Amino acid sequence: MTLTRRASLMSLFAAPAAGALFAWSTNGPASATNPTPKVPPAGGFGAQYFPNVLLRTHEGEEVRFYDDLLQGKSVIINMMYTLCQDGRCGVITSNLVALQRELGDRVGRDIFMYSISLKPLEDTPRMLLEYAARQHVGPGWQFLTGDPADIELLRRRLGFINVNPVKDADINSHTGAVRFGNERLERWCMAPGGTNPRYLATLVESALL
């Protein structure tokens, strides 16, 4: 099979099925009549890339992801769920609490922290509120839940994926990776959320502030 033949097969294969999640359209999930564009969109990583989906914070507030949480801001984003059986999400959260302390009062002022639930049906705002309290999370850090399809779209756009489809499909899989970004500068990177919080603070300060 030639490269071209394979590529065209994969092109068909990548066409969106039930709620295609990796299309670059501005209006949420693409449909079968709006297949994944092959050409990366112009305009970089701004409003047209990030889904402006409606989310609920652990304090019960309704927010738009792009307008309210991202636009013009420096952010630290991870994904987790509160009822994580093996405790890995908790370990990452407590490490990020240490990072929050390292960054001090800049969190909530110069930098905003977001934890998006991987199990939004299970993680109600109340569950997230209790979790944040249990973990001694400080101000400037919001835990977020929402419609599962919206969360899934966010997960993909933010690159919290495993390229192995079997692992990616595991609903219980979780990620220890943390995204750092300065939306205004379109500057993004990822670091291991479980590493030394002082090192994480170095990365955040040098890349985002």
Next chain:
Amino acid sequence: MARTTRANREEIARAGLSRRDMVKLGLLSSSGYLVTRLGLSSRTAEVALAASPPTRPFIQPMPIPPIKQPVQALTPPPQVNPQPGEGRTRPHQALTRFPPQKLYETHAVEVQNFSFHPDLPLQTVWGYDGQVPGPTYHARYGEPILVRMVNDLPQNHKGFGIPQISTHLHNAHTPSESDGFPLDFFPSTVGGSQLFYDQHYPMQLAGFSNQSSPNGDPREALSTLWYHDHRVDFTAQNVYKGLAGFFAIFSDHDTGDESTGFRLPGGDFDVPMILADKVFDSNGQIFFDLFNFDGVLGDKFTVNGKIQPFLQVHPRRYRFRILDGGPSRFYQLFLTDLNNLSRVIPFEHISNDGNLLPQSVTVNNVLLSVSERCDVIVDFSNMAGTSIYLENRLPQFSGTGPSGGVLRAGGGNLLVRFDVVLPTVGDGSLPPPYTFFPAPTPTAAELSAARTRLWTFDSSGDQWVVNDRLFDPNVVMANPTEGTSEIWVLQNDGGEWSHPIHIHFEEFQMLSRNGRTPTTIERGRKDVARLGPDDQVKVFLRFRDFVGRYPIHCHNTVHEDHAMMARWDIVPA
């Protein structure tokens, strides 16, 4: 869920994928068709599918980067200790012992109106001295140099790339403070003052600290190196944006002059080529997927910064120094005659990762993973009036690694067209085969004295781990003593992934690959070990002459930027 499964099956049927295709793509689980959270997902496919705007092939010449020229003096003059305005944090170890005989000043700058191809709009990239790729350094053993790297990148740059740099001279025998350690990055300005970083390259053969070889071990001579940005977490972005160039070291044997020493093709017939695949968006602007984890693959193949260029050559021998400049693609390179696809045109493989082999080897292809180099001699003398192509025939659809097999001749990616149209000229180089110098093979005594360390490369929780640990530059994962040697076992435990593992400082010698003797070419000195799925490679390293921190990391630079890295230190004896 059932509905999703049904939709997936219908989609698979539409795509015409066979069961074998499915298995190859990793989309078939033991229980049948795969079901994901919300339908089939294959970001892998999306990456491979990136389709940049069309460009006409072979309508522009391949540029050859200019040779970097020294300056008379630097202001302020270099000092052993870091000075005001300098990003360096540690004193030079060897500046006094090896005072620089040549001084260079290089500026990392934004380059506006750069053209990758006449069919694409002009665009903004980054380059050393405004060049993409950067100028080529020509250094000589025994002639220490100092490069003052000035960061002129725009502080409020928007888009991929970060205007903070740490420049690594890949494979050089360099003191730690000048090596370009990933955490040694510095910004362009602080408080309005321009910043720089003095990098001292002693240009000494490794082993000079040994009293029996005060001039170093001549078997350690390196030839083809490259320099590139190494800013932690942003290396792929910054290099993709243009911060890379060649660095050649000459010696009394590999002289650069085809009438002396080994008499390899020199001067205009010694041509560096950096291969780098890119993606362009619908406006024709260079595009880097900032939310990719596995690896960025381009569908546009640049050589020395130009998409699919041609190179006019004379009917004679040439030396090509070929580098896989990444970020994530592996290449298997062939010479292809499109008028006769069954024709086999050989390369004379003279060096691996820039290190001359003990003897040259005649091959019909060369394999390169990210940052690996090969120097090859190609003889065009019987091809006057014809054109042949440098072709990549290695299929790869994701950053996971090559997907297996080799594409048919003419069915791969044509990278450069060589047009043998220039007049016949003299050729003072010697014909192959070549005998160079023996490798510094470890002695039985060295092997028995060497400590063995295991390095495993894996992923955990969607993050990379080395020896089951996340990267923390404050943690020293190994601390060999200066003057000792060790055997490092590099083990890929990461399932389906391929990882080109690079170890800074002295190049190593491969002792075994999966328990077997490596090929003649791989047995030569190297600085990158290609680890395919489940591969285990044993290498022998010497830690001589300098001390300090160095990294070991995956050179799929997207993996590297997701912290597939560990720190190790050479500690004083």
